[in-house]
Amino acid sequence: AQSVTQLDSQVPVFEEAPVELRCNYSSSVSVYLFWYVQYPNQGLQLLLKYLSGSTLVESINGFEAEFNKSQTSFHLRKPSVHISDTAEYFCAVSRGGATNKLIFGTGTLLAVQP
């Protein structure tokens, strides 16, 4: 079985500062990894994913995440955040080769302050 740990429930940061949201996973088999973002009162939107190949993946709005197999991590980073990035961010894992069930972490609230 797979599991995901997001140790930080909330990360406050000032606008234009860099941020890192941490995600660690546990699995005995190969995995696919995902970051989803949830704005208030909305569903989840896929931000980026790692399936295979390059361990560094990027989103269209400046976020990136790096798959680190030895540390079983998939931390999300952005070099300069905007107010509009304020949202809940969820890390998720699925069994490699089968995106049929996502296991989510408990989420990290990114609170960007002016």
Next chain:
Amino acid sequence: DTGVSQDPRHKITKRGQNVTFRCDPISEHNRLYWYRQTLGQGPEFLTYFQNEAQLEKSRLLSDRFSAERPKGSFSTLEIQRTEQGDSAMYLCASSFEGDIYFGEGSWLTVV
């Protein structure tokens, strides 16, 4: 592509009543998933369908919960004899052997 649609978006019900949520997946998506999300928590997997076949059910899906996808298109999630602990957002998602797309969820409040 109109996205995953869920109805109703909000439902307030009295304890003991039955409620039903509907999900319309993205057209031609053969996989459909139901998740439950409570405040401060990540979504928890409930069940998923491939076409009309229900392939997996979580232990969270008690006997009071039933999900159907009769024609392999829309799906319904029914909760019988609701309890206060059922208060949550119920998320539907769909995919076609690729990215999983979520709807905006159906909020359930049991009073």
